[in-house]
Amino acid sequence: MLILNAVxxxxxxxxxxxxxxxxxxxxxxxxQIVHLAYGQFIMVGLYLVYLLTVLYHVPLxxxxxxxxxAIALLSVLCYYSVVKPLLKAPPINQLLALAGLWIVxxxxxxxxxxxxxxxxxxxxPVLHVGEIYxxxxxxxxxxxxxxxxxxxxxxxxxxxxxxxxxxxxxDTEVSGVMGINSRTIYLITFVVGGALAGVTAACFVPVYAxxxxxxxxxxxxxxxxxxxGGMGNLIGGFIGAFIIGVVTSIGSTLLNPEIGQxxxxxxxxxxxxxxxQGLLGVRART
Amino acid sequence: xxxxxxxxSGYGGFEVLQNISLEMGAGETxxxxxxxxxxxxxxxxxxxxxxxxxxxxxYFEGRRIDGKPSHEIVEMGISLVPExxxxxxxxxxxxxxxxxxxxxRTRRHFKETLEEVFSLFPIIKERQNQIAGLxxxxxxxxxxxxxxxxxxxxxLMLDEPSSGLAPKIVASIFEFVKxxxxxxxxxxxxxxxxxxxxxxxxRVYLLESGRMVFSGDQTSFLNNPKIKSSYLGI
Numbered sequence: 001m002l003i004l005n006a007v008x009x010x011x012x013x014x015x016x017x018x019x020x021x022x023x024x025x026x027x028x029x030x031x032q033i034v035h036l037a038y039g040q041f042i043m044v045g046l047y048l049v050y051l052l053t054v055l056y057h058v059p060l061x062x063x064x065x066x067x068x069x070a071i072a073l074l075s076v077l078c079y080y081s082v083v084k085p086l087l088k089a090p091p092i093n094q095l096l097a098l099a100g101l102w103i104v105x106x107x108x109x110x111x112x113x114x115x116x117x118x119x120x121x122x123x124x125p126v127l128h129v130g131e132i133y134x135x136x137x138x139x140x141x142x143x144x145x146x147x148x149x150x151x152x153x154x155x156x157x158x159x160x161x162x163x164x165x166x167x168x169x170x171d172t173e174v175s176g177v178m179g180i181n182s183r184t185i186y187l188i189t190f191v192v193g194g195a196l197a198g199v200t201a202a203c204f205v206p207v208y209a210x211x212x213x214x215x216x217x218x219x220x221x222x223x224x225x226x227x228x229g230g231m232g233n234l235i236g237g238f239i240g241a242f243i244i245g246v247v248t249s250i251g252s253t254l255l256n257p258e259i260g261q262x263x264x265x266x267x268x269x270x271x272x273x274x275x276x277q278g279l280l281g282v283r284a285r286t
Numbered sequence: 287x288x289x290x291x292x293x294x295s296g297y298g299g300f301e302v303l304q305n306i307s308l309e310m311g312a313g314e315t316x317x318x319x320x321x322x323x324x325x326x327x328x329x330x331x332x333x334x335x336x337x338x339x340x341x342x343x344x345y346f347e348g349r350r351i352d353g354k355p356s357h358e359i360v361e362m363g364i365s366l367v368p369e370x371x372x373x374x375x376x377x378x379x380x381x382x383x384x385x386x387x388x389x390x391r392t393r394r395h396f397k398e399t400l401e402e403v404f405s406l407f408p409i410i411k412e413r414q415n416q417i418a419g420l421x422x423x424x425x426x427x428x429x430x431x432x433x434x435x436x437x438x439x440x441x442l443m444l445d446e447p448s449s450g451l452a453p454k455i456v457a458s459i460f461e462f463v464k465x466x467x468x469x470x471x472x473x474x475x476x477x478x479x480x481x482x483x484x485x486x487x488x489r490v491y492l493l494e495s496g497r498m499v500f501s502g503d504q505t506s507f508l509n510n511p512k513i514k515s516s517y518l519g520i
Binding site: 157163164167173178180 | 334335336355356357360361365366368372374375376377381384385386388389390393433437
């Protein structure tokens with residue numbers, strides 16, 4: 001019964017993870033960069049919600065919406081200041097620049113908010129059906145995650161801009177010949193990716209208290225999920241998120257949370273060794 | 287309609303095209319022939335903006351287009367069918383056609399252009415929900431031509447439409463090119479299969495190791511003794 005509980009809560013948490021990984025995956029698939037400061041964007045989102053709710057007494061839902069918009073704008077700023085100048089640079093330069101952004105954001109939060117845990121006190125009930133206990137916070141995260149992913153699916157399949165984003169991800173050169181300005185698409189991708197980091201932060205509000213090193217764990221987790229599913233493969237990332245959600249949840253329940261993290265990293269290592277293209281990945285484009 | 291003057295271009299210091307000049311009028315079909323590695327595909331890449339020229343000028347309808355980004359060149363009415371089709375493999379045929387009409391000038395005419403293209407390629411209408419990457423080579427080439435037509439081009443450029451296809455399929459692809467030509471499009475075609483391409487062309491250019499070595503109409507091409515021996519095997 002303990003394990004069943006862990007599996008269910010892991011699946012629910014997987015919904016939020018899927019959302020988080022989707023943002024990083026989309027940016028990799030379209031712009032071909034690994035967004036190393038992605039978790040830090042989520043962290044800044046949590047700090048913003050804290051700032052607005054606790055210090056300025058803005059209603060919680062409104063502060064979540066404001067945080068999502070702010071993170072999308074931060075992402076635009078990141079595109080213009082860090083990513084765009086390095087689009088034609090070697091990948092290692094892009095990686096180092098984004099790692100630099102990671103350090104900058106971490107220390108900015110440290111300087112501004114201090115090293116202690118900050119959180120919004122949200123008391124949500126724990127629901128139970130028979131002997132199965134489900135945290136309402138997980139349920140909300142799962143719902144928001146799936147709805148957002150559903151909207152993204154429609155966006156990427158049914159709108160002109162969405163289909164163009166996929167076209168650029170599949171063949172940047174030919175998409176240019178079709179009249180698509182890839183720079184515009186990159187910008188839109190950063191807006192969407194940033195907004196997703198913001199939504200993820202909003203889902204995390206009732207679950208976590210935030211501290212300056214909060215982001216690194218989630219950058220890593222998002223990256224693990226992306227590798228697990230196959231880089232740039234959005235469906236693979238979706239499946240990977242649920243696998244990681246369930247595995248870490250079982251590990252934490254039976255042993256302790258650190259073990260859950262270690263198992264996630266082990267899975268990542270195994271995938272890199274045995275199936276480097278990821279579960280649903282395809283061979284690298286040339 | 288299209289005028290190229292003393293064009294040079296290449297990759298990383300290596301000059302592939304040397305002093306190329308070419309001219310074609312509206313409604314004309316021009317074939318650029320030549321062996322592998324002569325620079326035929328490079329020429330189309332430079333015209334469509336995928337590659338920058340190192341020197342020389344390209345005019346389209348009197349306006350200079352060399353060095354402009356490819357998405358602006360499509361907007362002006364030049365459309366490229368890349369070698370091998372290069373469809374977006376994970377998109378459906380319909381979405382490939384949608385992307386083909388992406389530019390501002392044609393996007394609002396999407397529905398009517400789609401009907402026109404379907405009338406030209408009825409089989410595509412039946413296959414529109416198929417994932418493009420799962421189609422056969424000939425079907426992909428056909429969809430690639432259809433996708434290029436979705437941008438309502440004034441000039442359609444075909445990069446080796448016959449490459450990698452079985453002879454029977456090549457014949458049907460050239461049938462389509464003929465029909466497109468008859469509908470009044472200007473067609474600039476780059477080919478290795480000389481005979482079929484020459485049959486369709488109003489004018490022929492011959493490219494060898496980056497230089498234009500011949501230009502003229504069909505008859506003078508077919509009657510040139512040097513060309514006869516090295517390209518037609520007569």
